[in-house]
Amino acid sequence: MSKKTSYLLGILLTIIIGTILYWWLCCNCCNAESCDHKKGDEKTIVETPNVMEATLNPFSIKDSDYALKSNDNFNFKDSSFRILEPVSEELKNAVLNLKTYFDENPSKRVSIAGYYTNEETNNSAYPNLGLARANAVKNYFVTQGVSSKIMDTEGELKDSMIADENKIFFGPVHYELFAVSEDDKANDEVLKVACEALKTNPLVLYFNTGEAQINLTTAQREKIANISRCVDKIGVKVLVVGHTDNTGNAANNVMLGQQRADFAKSYLIQNGILSTNIEAASKGPNEPISDNASEAGKAKNRRTVVTIN
Template identity: 40%
Template sequence: MGNKSALLIGIALVIALGTYLNWEYCCNPASASWDPDEVTVASGPKNKFELSDPEGGFSFRHNDHFNFFFSQNRILPPLGRGVSAGVDSLKAYLEKHPGRILEITGLYRPGEKNATDYPDLGEARASQVRNYMIGRGVKPRQISYFGRISDTIQVYDSIIRGPLVFAFSGVSPAAVTDLETTVASVQADPLVIRFDWGESEISLTAAEREKLGRIADFMARSEAGVCEVTGHTDNTSSAGFNKELGLKRANFVKDYLVTQGIPQDRIVTRSMGETEPVANNDSEGGRALNRRTVITIRN
């Protein structure tokens, strides 16, 4: 009996000790510590996350970085704490230096496939990083982005770690002019997407995707303006059905724009149904022209 009691007491002490150690080193905030140079990626080659603007005396460096799967532009989760800390430091710096902009250059390897709406996979990756930074409060007008090919970035277990280069420059008047030119060109020649009869979803052509990408880029870089998406139909169904169908088509395009980083509250959708035909509905060719969604920018 005595041995059994001693055994039970010993087991209880081990459980108590384990509970304490778990609390002390895992769950107790007072005992938690964070080494700013800790590595959250366990293995493989690493490219440090570096932000440096000597002109303003700003510098940040960390092992955590934005990672991507091979041939993809989506940021691979989870992001290390070093990334959010760096972006928050960048936000504070740029707020104090409104005349500076961050230039993000996304890199991609030869042989990677670009299935995005951007000219190259590097630009698509840089756009995703820009959207993340904007989501943490960095002003869109203080970020520009580019893409270029590089055969020096390394792939480990289908993952490319940190295929990005960051630099700083002054705000360029040409950038403002470029935005104004985009607005004028889109308003003069809105993007028109055609739909098959009764359909509200489509596969976009390369040209349509490219133009939608430019509109999305403008909306992300500009702090003003609204993207207006209007759905239209032919007259082969009832007016009520066509009104609803036109709105479904407009919302399809809105959902796409949201995936490109445009805030939902800056996209306005509406439906004109069958009320604004651009061709005669007496022929199939005319009806096909009337089944459309028109995307433009409104100041």
């Protein structure tokens, strides 16, 4: 091989090695954006948050010869059974329209079902949050002149329901119109029996006067639901009576018993029983159910009894 050929091969080999080294150093030591071969391969991945749309249930109620719809409905915060204010004018007019329909069709009734989810906390006195919401809507209807006697309330689990970013449920309530049947009359008789049972086996609460919450058992929640139904359907009054033990001055104990009764009354009002349907009184130490000679007996006597009359 001639010197000239060797010289040319050396130059070519130098160019090849230099190109390889440049490529290698560029892609491993420099900014990745300076590598042309990576520019085409790299892709910017932007993750889109998985935001679920809030469930919207409009106010809708219909019968064979009647239909009423509003884009608005009663709204509730997550884990709450209090209607969010203000109620829209459109919804107010829809309820008044419904009242007119009932006035003209006395055989018609309405079932109000309140929805709730398993993720919510039931802070009401009712067996479930849906029933508490249905009772709140029922009470609003009552304020607009609709008789509580023509309304049935129930709670329904609906985990498919989605709140918005502010944890508001839009219209977690469903309505059904129906006509009075023989079955409904039979159910009324069953309710009357349940109401009579409350008189002999009332709801008894034990709590301290300063408490803001009453921890209820499942059986006690059912009793409050039945008390509410008895008030709505039969027109009875709720009687709340506070009792004390015999410690201290008798007159002061009567006052203490009244404070306990008033607190229980306030609790029932917060849970949807209208104040006009509740009477609160005190028996003080005058009707003990146990011996005041022991602490256990005194604890039993410090009670508030909720019944109907």
